[in-house]
Amino acid sequence: MTPGSGSAFTAPLAAAAATLAAWALAGTGAALAVLAVLAGAIVAFHLWNQHLVRRWAFGSLDAPVPEGRGSWRGVFTAIHRRMRLRAQHQRDLRLTIERFRRAAEAIPDGVIVLDAHDLIDWANPRACEQLGLDLARDRHAPIVNLVRQPEFLAYVAAGNFAESVSVTTIGERRRTLSLQLVPFGTREKLLLSHDVTQVEAAARMRRDFIANVSHELKTPLTVIAGFVETMQDLDLDARQRARYLGLMAEQARNMQRLVADLLTLSSLESEHSPGGDERFAVLPLLVQASADARALSGGRHAVEVDPGAAATVDGNRDEIASVLSNLLSNAVRYTPEGGRISLSWRVEPSGIGVFAIADTGIGIAAEHLPRLTERFYRVDRSRSRATGGTGLGLAIVKHVLLRHQAELGIVSEPGRGSVFSVRLPARRVRAAPLGDGPPAEDATTSTSSHSGTGS
Amino acid sequence: MTEHTIKQFDADLEAIRTGVLTMGGLVEAQLARAIGVLENDAAEGLVDRVGADERQINQMQIQIDQQCAQIIARRQPAAGDLRMVLTIVKITNDLERIGDEVKKVAYKASASPDDKLVRVRFYDVVRAAGLAQRMLRMALDAFARLDVAAAAEIVDSDDELDAAFGGILRQLISYMMEDPRTISASLEIVFIARSIERIGDHAKNIAEAVVQAVRGTDVRHATAAEIRAEVAGP
Secondary structure, X not given: OXXXXXXXXXXXXXXXXXXXXXXXXXXXXHHHHHHHHHHHHHHHHHHHHHHHHHHHHHOOOOOOOOOOOOHHHHHHHHHHHHHHHHHHHHHHHHHHHHHHHHHHHHOOOEEEEEOOOOEEEEEOHHHHHHHOOOHHHHOOOEHHHHOOOHHHHHHHHHOOOOOOEEEEEOOOOOEEEEEEEEEEOOOEEEEEEEEOHHHHHHHHHHHHHHHXXXXXXXXXXXXXXXXXXXXXXXXXXXXXXXXXXXXXXXXXXXXXXXXXXXXXXXXXXXXXXXXXXXXXXXXXXXXXXHHHHHHHHOOOOEEEEEOOOOOEEEOOHHHHHHHHHHHHHHHHHOOOOOOEEEEEEEEOOOOOEEXXXXXXXXXXXXXXXXXXXXXXXXXXXXXXXXXXXXXXXXXXXXXXXXXXXXXXXXXXXXXXXXXXXXXXXXXXXXXXXXXXXXXXXXXXXXXXXXXXXXX | OOHHHHHHHHHHHHHHHHHHHHHHHHHHHHHHHXXXXXXOOOOOOHHHHHHHHHHHHHHHHHHHHHHHHHHHHHHOOOHHHHHHHHHHHHHHHHHHHHHHHHHHHHHHHHHOOOOHHXXXXXXXXXXXXXXXXXXXXXXXXXXXXXXXXXXHHHHHHHHHHHHHHHHHHHHHHHXXXXXXXXXXXXXXXXXXXXXXXXXXXXXXXXXXXXXXXXXXXXXXXXXXXXXXXXXXXX
């Protein structure tokens, strides 16, 4: 079949031929001697090769296949070829496994492989991070010993893995994880963990938002309905009627403000963020905002403006104006009479433009700061409503700033006052003044040429 | 013991250990709920859940105690195995006490008047509770992994918690001196903070019990540095 198997007979044939030749030439004695020598040589050759095979087969796994001679060469070559093929397969397999392992590690969700006894066999880094595991230490540990949440244990015990279970983790950061067991193979399982903290928070915020809006609208409506009923039932004199109508009008204004803020928020959420196609000068904006603040204050506060360096900002003027007006009206409302409110603009050396609104008002305690821009979040409910706040001002500010890739900074100390700063990214700020010379030309052309493609 | 009984003993002991950790998981969940009460979470029946948890924790302790008595009577473990069984009894005892303290925290917090001053001061208490929560988690993880190195860290955290408790106390004292009308509300907060501080102590006990179970040395009254030296050994 193979060349090797054919050549196995060449040596004996040659030996037989040599023996025959010796017999013909030198007689029986010589023929026997030649036969014995040649047979001995053949046996020794095969024994040696057998020894080589034995040494290789029982030796280390990495030892190379020995080199053979004569009829053994083919055999050794065949073995060698098979070994090489096998090694190639193994390498391919290892690469495939490695690729799958890499893929499993890269999955943005947590994946844990559990063996038949629910012991941890493998986990990807995300799972370790989410569930506080350390694979080096926790390999072969029961998963239920380390993920101890009663909800998860009940889920494991119930054995209905068609659904997932959500658990809350304890640690530096409280997280809500959705865990699901997926049986595979004979008795192994996959434990998948997915971080749903944001999803849950968003769902809760939506629920809270609806409840809050309803509540905020109900309060003034109740007041108005009450007065309407009173005026229907009672015969009032002109002075009383005027007073009640005035109160009703005030409540109606509160509702209007609230609805207007809600509409602003919803349009901010649905529209695309403004590109670089709009540009406005900072100075007129400062002048207008401070004038509005003075009007709102009605002379009860000293309102100062520090216009800083002349500059223009790429962005939506109306939106930035509403940010300043919201922050200034907060400053006016939360600063006692006689306080000082200052509005300033400066361009930092890095090119970042900063509006700062500082007041000497009542300040905000540290624990409220992280939640301040949430809708309807109020440090002090009664005070906010008494001063005509809708609870949406800072939420609008946050949204506008998000759209302009700007940041809101709040520094505050109870009793000492607060500083709200708006940091606009350097690429939206230009030091060139608007209004004279080529920059103005540039600004007008860019506004008009892009107005069609704008949001 | 024959090989079969050794294997059976190991399986029994492992089952009890998992039982202890299940109980620990419930205590952790109960503590998380109590912190929810402190944070003024409006969820329905949160306080009642904490009470129900406490009753379930008590039942679990009784059950684990019985299992431990049984394993001692039937298998007569010696040396390290016996130490582990005794440690489990100790740990369940501490877990049950934590359950009691958590219940006190939730009940007191829900009963305290909803005035603004109290809420503001809860802020520090919630932070201390978070610290106690972390210690409990670390202690139970150390027991699950029989990780003695974590024990010293827990003892350090306990010092931190004690300091936080001291801070709350000083703050409340100054409030009470300023305005005697705040005394009754402040006292309620003192009790809550005291319970949280006790939770930390019990978590520390659990960590020390883990060291004892693994090393066989009693580190109950040792300092963090001494425990570190102990667990650094062979």
